[in-house]
Amino acid sequence: MIDERYILRTYNRSGLEIDKIRGNYIYTCDGKKYLDFFSGIAVNNLGYDEDVIRAMTDKMQSYTHISNYFSDRDRSELARVLIDNSIDGRVFYTNSGTESTEAALKLVRKWGRSNNKHKILTAINSFHGRTTGALALTGQKKYQKDFEPLINGVEHFVFNDSDSLVSMVDEDTSAVFLEPVQGESGVIPLDSDFVKTLSELREKYGFLLVMDEIQTGFRRCKRLFAYENYNIEPDLILLAKALGGGLPLGAMIVSSKLEDVIGVGDHGSTFGGNPVACAGGLAVLKKLTDKDFVRSVDENADYLYNKLLAVKEKYPHIIKKLRGISMMLGLEAGEYASVIRDMAVEEGVLLNVTGGTVIRIIPPLTINSRDIDLFINVLEKIVSRL
Numbered sequence: 001m002i003d004e005r006y007i008l009r010t011y012n013r014s015g016l017e018i019d020k021i022r023g024n025y026i027y028t029c030d031g032k033k034y035l036d037f038f039s040g041i042a043v044n045n046l047g048y049d050e051d052v053i054r055a056m057t058d059k060m061q062s063y064t065h066i067s068n069y070f071s072d073r074d075r076s077e078l079a080r081v082l083i084d085n086s087i088d089g090r091v092f093y094t095n096s097g098t099e100s101t102e103a104a105l106k107l108v109r110k111w112g113r114s115n116n117k118h119k120i121l122t123a124i125n126s127f128h129g130r131t132t133g134a135l136a137l138t139g140q141k142k143y144q145k146d147f148e149p150l151i152n153g154v155e156h157f158v159f160n161d162s163d164s165l166v167s168m169v170d171e172d173t174s175a176v177f178l179e180p181v182q183g184e185s186g187v188i189p190l191d192s193d194f195v196k197t198l199s200e201l202r203e204k205y206g207f208l209l210v211m212d213e214i215q216t217g218f219r220r221c222k223r224l225f226a227y228e229n230y231n232i233e234p235d236l237i238l239l240a241k242a243l244g245g246g247l248p249l250g251a252m253i254v255s256s257k258l259e260d261v262i263g264v265g266d267h268g269s270t271f272g273g274n275p276v277a278c279a280g281g282l283a284v285l286k287k288l289t290d291k292d293f294v295r296s297v298d299e300n301a302d303y304l305y306n307k308l309l310a311v312k313e314k315y316p317h318i319i320k321k322l323r324g325i326s327m328m329l330g331l332e333a334g335e336y337a338s339v340i341r342d343m344a345v346e347e348g349v350l351l352n353v354t355g356g357t358v359i360r361i362i363p364p365l366t367i368n369s370r371d372i373d374l375f376i377n378v379l380e381k382i383v384s385r386l
């Protein structure tokens, strides 16, 4: 394939060359069809959605870019919908997850400077992006070590470990960055007791809470944003991935108390909030807030969970744990994880492995019971052979 010669080798590519996506299926150039339990890593939350594509193509007839010096109705409307469905405040648009993290990092640093708070805390094994600022927050040495020195003032606590957090938070803490479910290190949801400790510490020390919803957002974890499953309200929310309906679009939602921290000239982005991506994003949000759609996602998520639980109970020596929320689930399968993924491709199902040992189940939210049955049959067939 031509990409093997010309594209830098930063990914272990599967070797599949994609022709098209229709519904929950991916078709390759050699005429094969695959059930998508991958979703472009939690981007194609609606699979292939005709309303989203139409919104984008309609917009393209008007223009593809206008810059952030002019207003675009879809961009403004999308910001309104995001705010109406999260915290009161304002939106800053980006093009990717790591840019949303960078924007928050700058806001937190500026706020911290005027409040005499200089330390940022994130979790060990967290993932917040790969640009050098975000990389300092990503609590994984393996990604950081060849690029040091990174920015200073960032420290890492043990995820879900209240004692660890208590030992690190103090008057100097400006912000805690947190994923509601750690995605890149094995699909590990936040623990409610840990969130309670976090809230108490936040009350006492007044640091900012930044929720990284880049992977968990947009109904992947039952609610529109995963933090809503917990009794907590963030100061900043980071978004990307599914927001643009497949086009590059990210955002930082800033609570109203912080809306003047970043002002004219402090930050910007030429492409951030691209009008075509925002038009697609509006169509995405319309579907994700539709009551009938939400009901069917919930039903299918329960169906999927129960089917997976049955497989886990039947083969406990292979599938050791099942965890996650709604349509973001993880199967702990040790050294079998990548074997199962590779065998699933042969059977026409695309899966993804995270953290080395966990099969990450992130289908399009449009998945139905028929496709879930197909997936479970393939999974059981593979696992029974191991």
Ligand SMILES: Cc1ncc(COP(=O)(O)O)c(C=O)c1O
Pocket: 096, 097, 098, 099, 101, 127, 128, 129, 130, 179, 183, 184, 212, 213, 214, 215, 216, 240, 241
């Ligand atoms: C939780 C989280 N934060 C940040 C990022 C970075 O997003 P991007 O790859 O769009 O820069 C990711 C990407 O996987 C992510 O899962």
